[in-house]
Amino acid sequence: MSHKTIQIQSAPEHDHGHDHHHEGGRACMSRRSFLLSGGAFLALVGLGGVPGFAEAAQLLKAGYPRQKIGSLSALKAGEPISFNYPYADVRNILVKLGVEAGGGIGPQKDIVAFNQQCTHMGGPLDGTYKPKHQVLGPCPLHLTTFDLTRHGMVASGHATESLPQIMLEVQGDDIYAVGVMGLVYGYSTMTAAGRA
Numbered sequence: 001m002s003h004k005t006i007q008i009q010s011a012p013e014h015d016h017g018h019d020h021h022h023e024g025g026r027a028c029m030s031r032r033s034f035l036l037s038g039g040a041f042l043a044l045v046g047l048g049g050v051p052g053f054a055e056a057a058q059l060l061k062a063g064y065p066r067q068k069i070g071s072l073s074a075l076k077a078g079e080p081i082s083f084n085y086p087y088a089d090v091r092n093i094l095v096k097l098g099v100e101a102g103g104g105i106g107p108q109k110d111i112v113a114f115n116q117q118c119t120h121m122g123g124p125l126d127g128t129y130k131p132k133h134q135v136l137g138p139c140p141l142h143l144t145t146f147d148l149t150r151h152g153m154v155a156s157g158h159a160t161e162s163l164p165q166i167m168l169e170v171q172g173d174d175i176y177a178v179g180v181m182g183l184v185y186g187y188s189t190m191t192a193a194g195r196a
């Protein structure tokens with residue numbers, strides 16, 4: 001797979017200097033917060049291209065649980081399964097794309113997992129996977145689509161930030177979620193240690 005560089009795109013500031021605000025106990029992320037957490041991590045990965053992804057993922061996963069979410073033998077190309085991680089209210093999909101992808105695992109490096117909440121305003125992306133183009137979307141609120149072959153980058157629409165990618169590992173036939181790259185919409189941190 002050729003090297004790809006991840007673009008860092010940031011949402012416009014709406015909080016006029018405040019780092020974040022809270023809605024129902026969950027902190028909403030500002031551009032500054034994003035850059036200080038998941039965004040900064042993606043920037044590091046981007047500098048090194050895809051080979052740096054694996055090394056950076058190794059560093060990040062220390063703060064996350066290790067959770068079995070599926071198996072290689074049961075996963076069919078183009079038929080995603082959903083799972084919750086790292087919290088019970090965070091919905092994600094595990095999907096075998098059928099083409100090699102950034103951060104992909106398995107013999108074809110085509111198995112990836114992503115959060116299902118749009119990074120624009122949190123619209124639900126559940127059930128929107130399009131196997132023909134390997135995208136998630138369009139979001140029902142403002143039509144953003146995300147490219148799952150390229151670390152969840154925005155392919156079109158209003159969102160400016162990539163979809164959080166769930167880091168995966170294979171052990172035998174089992175597939176494990178071991179971390180989250182980026183921040184799920186509405187969270188200021190993803191690790192259990194840092195969760196408010």
Ligand code: FES
Nearest residue numbers: 118121123139142
């Ligand atoms: S909430 Fe998804 S595009 Fe606006």
